[in-house]
Amino acid sequence: MAVYVYAVTLREHPCHLTGLTGVGAGDPPVRVVESAKLRAVVSDAADEVRPRRRDLAAHQAVLDRLLADGTPLPLQFGYTAPDDDTVRQVLDERADAYLDALAGVQECAEFNVKAAQEEAELLRGILEDSPRASSLNQQILAGDGDPRLPLELGQLVAGEVEARRSNASAEAIRALSPPARAYVVHPPTGEDFLNLSLLVPHDGESAFLEAHAALARDAGPGVRTRLSGPLPPYSFVP
Structure with a gap:
């Protein structure tokens, strides 16, 4: 199943996501995909993602929650990947670039x-x-x-x-x-x-x-x- 990706964070980010539902039909729960050094915050995406008011608000709510515990690297609305394994592979392949970008925005x-x-x-x-x-x-x-x-x-x-x-x-x-x-x-x-x-x-x-x-x-x-x-x-x- 495709996944909707909200943000990339450091592995140490607590990602307090309890109670949050994500973008798309069925109020999918928001969860974490981890690699060796990073985390991606995602939810299942079973249908086409459109910029409806409810979904825009859900996207922003996830990022606001993350920001409260440490600066995330936010993705623009609408970013999806084929599955968790693809997300994890991208985190590994682009780890240095993501870590540099996160270092530039931390505590900001x-x-x-x-x-x-x-x-x-x-x-x-x-x-x-x-x-x-x-x-x-x-x-x-x-x-x-x-x-x-x-x-x-x-x-x-x-x-x-x-x-x-x-x-x-x-x-x-x-x-x-x-x-x-x-x-x-x-x-x-x-x-x-x-x-x-x-x-x-x-x-x-x-x-x-x-x-x-x-x-x-x-x-x-x-x-x-x-x-x-x-x-x-x-x-x-x-």
């Missing part, structure tokens, strides 16, 4: 910070700070029909938006990264100008949370940050 958790600025506040700031943008906007509002004016204003505003978001992102990274062991900048979406994942050691969490609180407090008008974590270190799996 991932935190994700997203930040966005309300478009109205962003545009208001550009018009206040840029005499040329303000002049163009006033001419357009006054009824000047020159078609070049909206084009120039649009190009100017687009450039300012990109520059301001880039600067705000860089400032946030400088503020948040010192307590972290590593960080990854993801492409932001929507109105976000920042999507940042940080690998934060447990003994640096207080400093990191203080840095985030200061960033949220001083970020400027219309800027909001969203913090998620502690999380398994998804962004730091090689």
Whole structure:
């Protein structure tokens, strides 16, 4: 029978999994497959795995439980193997790589910070700070029909938006990264100008949370940050 794989841990990880049910139909119990140096946390997978809400929650619940007792190496949702023997073989063949990766994340958790600025506040700031943008906007509002004016204003505003978001992102990274062991900048979406994942050691969490609180407090008008974590270190799996 196929098995669904949640994570790889050190052999010494306690893997307290009692009471957890896994991904897929029938609420399969979560269990451990061991090799000489590693453990894989798995459950039986009798059907096709789909990203249903219940299954996504089950996947995350397993990783959260593992994280409470030591940092696991999390696998993305949907990873399956043909059987336990295949899992054990992969653990043996890739033992050195898994051990190196686990060493890099031990005693850490991932935190994700997203930040966005309300478009109205962003545009208001550009018009206040840029005499040329303000002049163009006033001419357009006054009824000047020159078609070049909206084009120039649009190009100017687009450039300012990109520059301001880039600067705000860089400032946030400088503020948040010192307590972290590593960080990854993801492409932001929507109105976000920042999507940042940080690998934060447990003994640096207080400093990191203080840095985030200061960033949220001083970020400027219309800027909001969203913090998620502690999380398994998804962004730091090689």
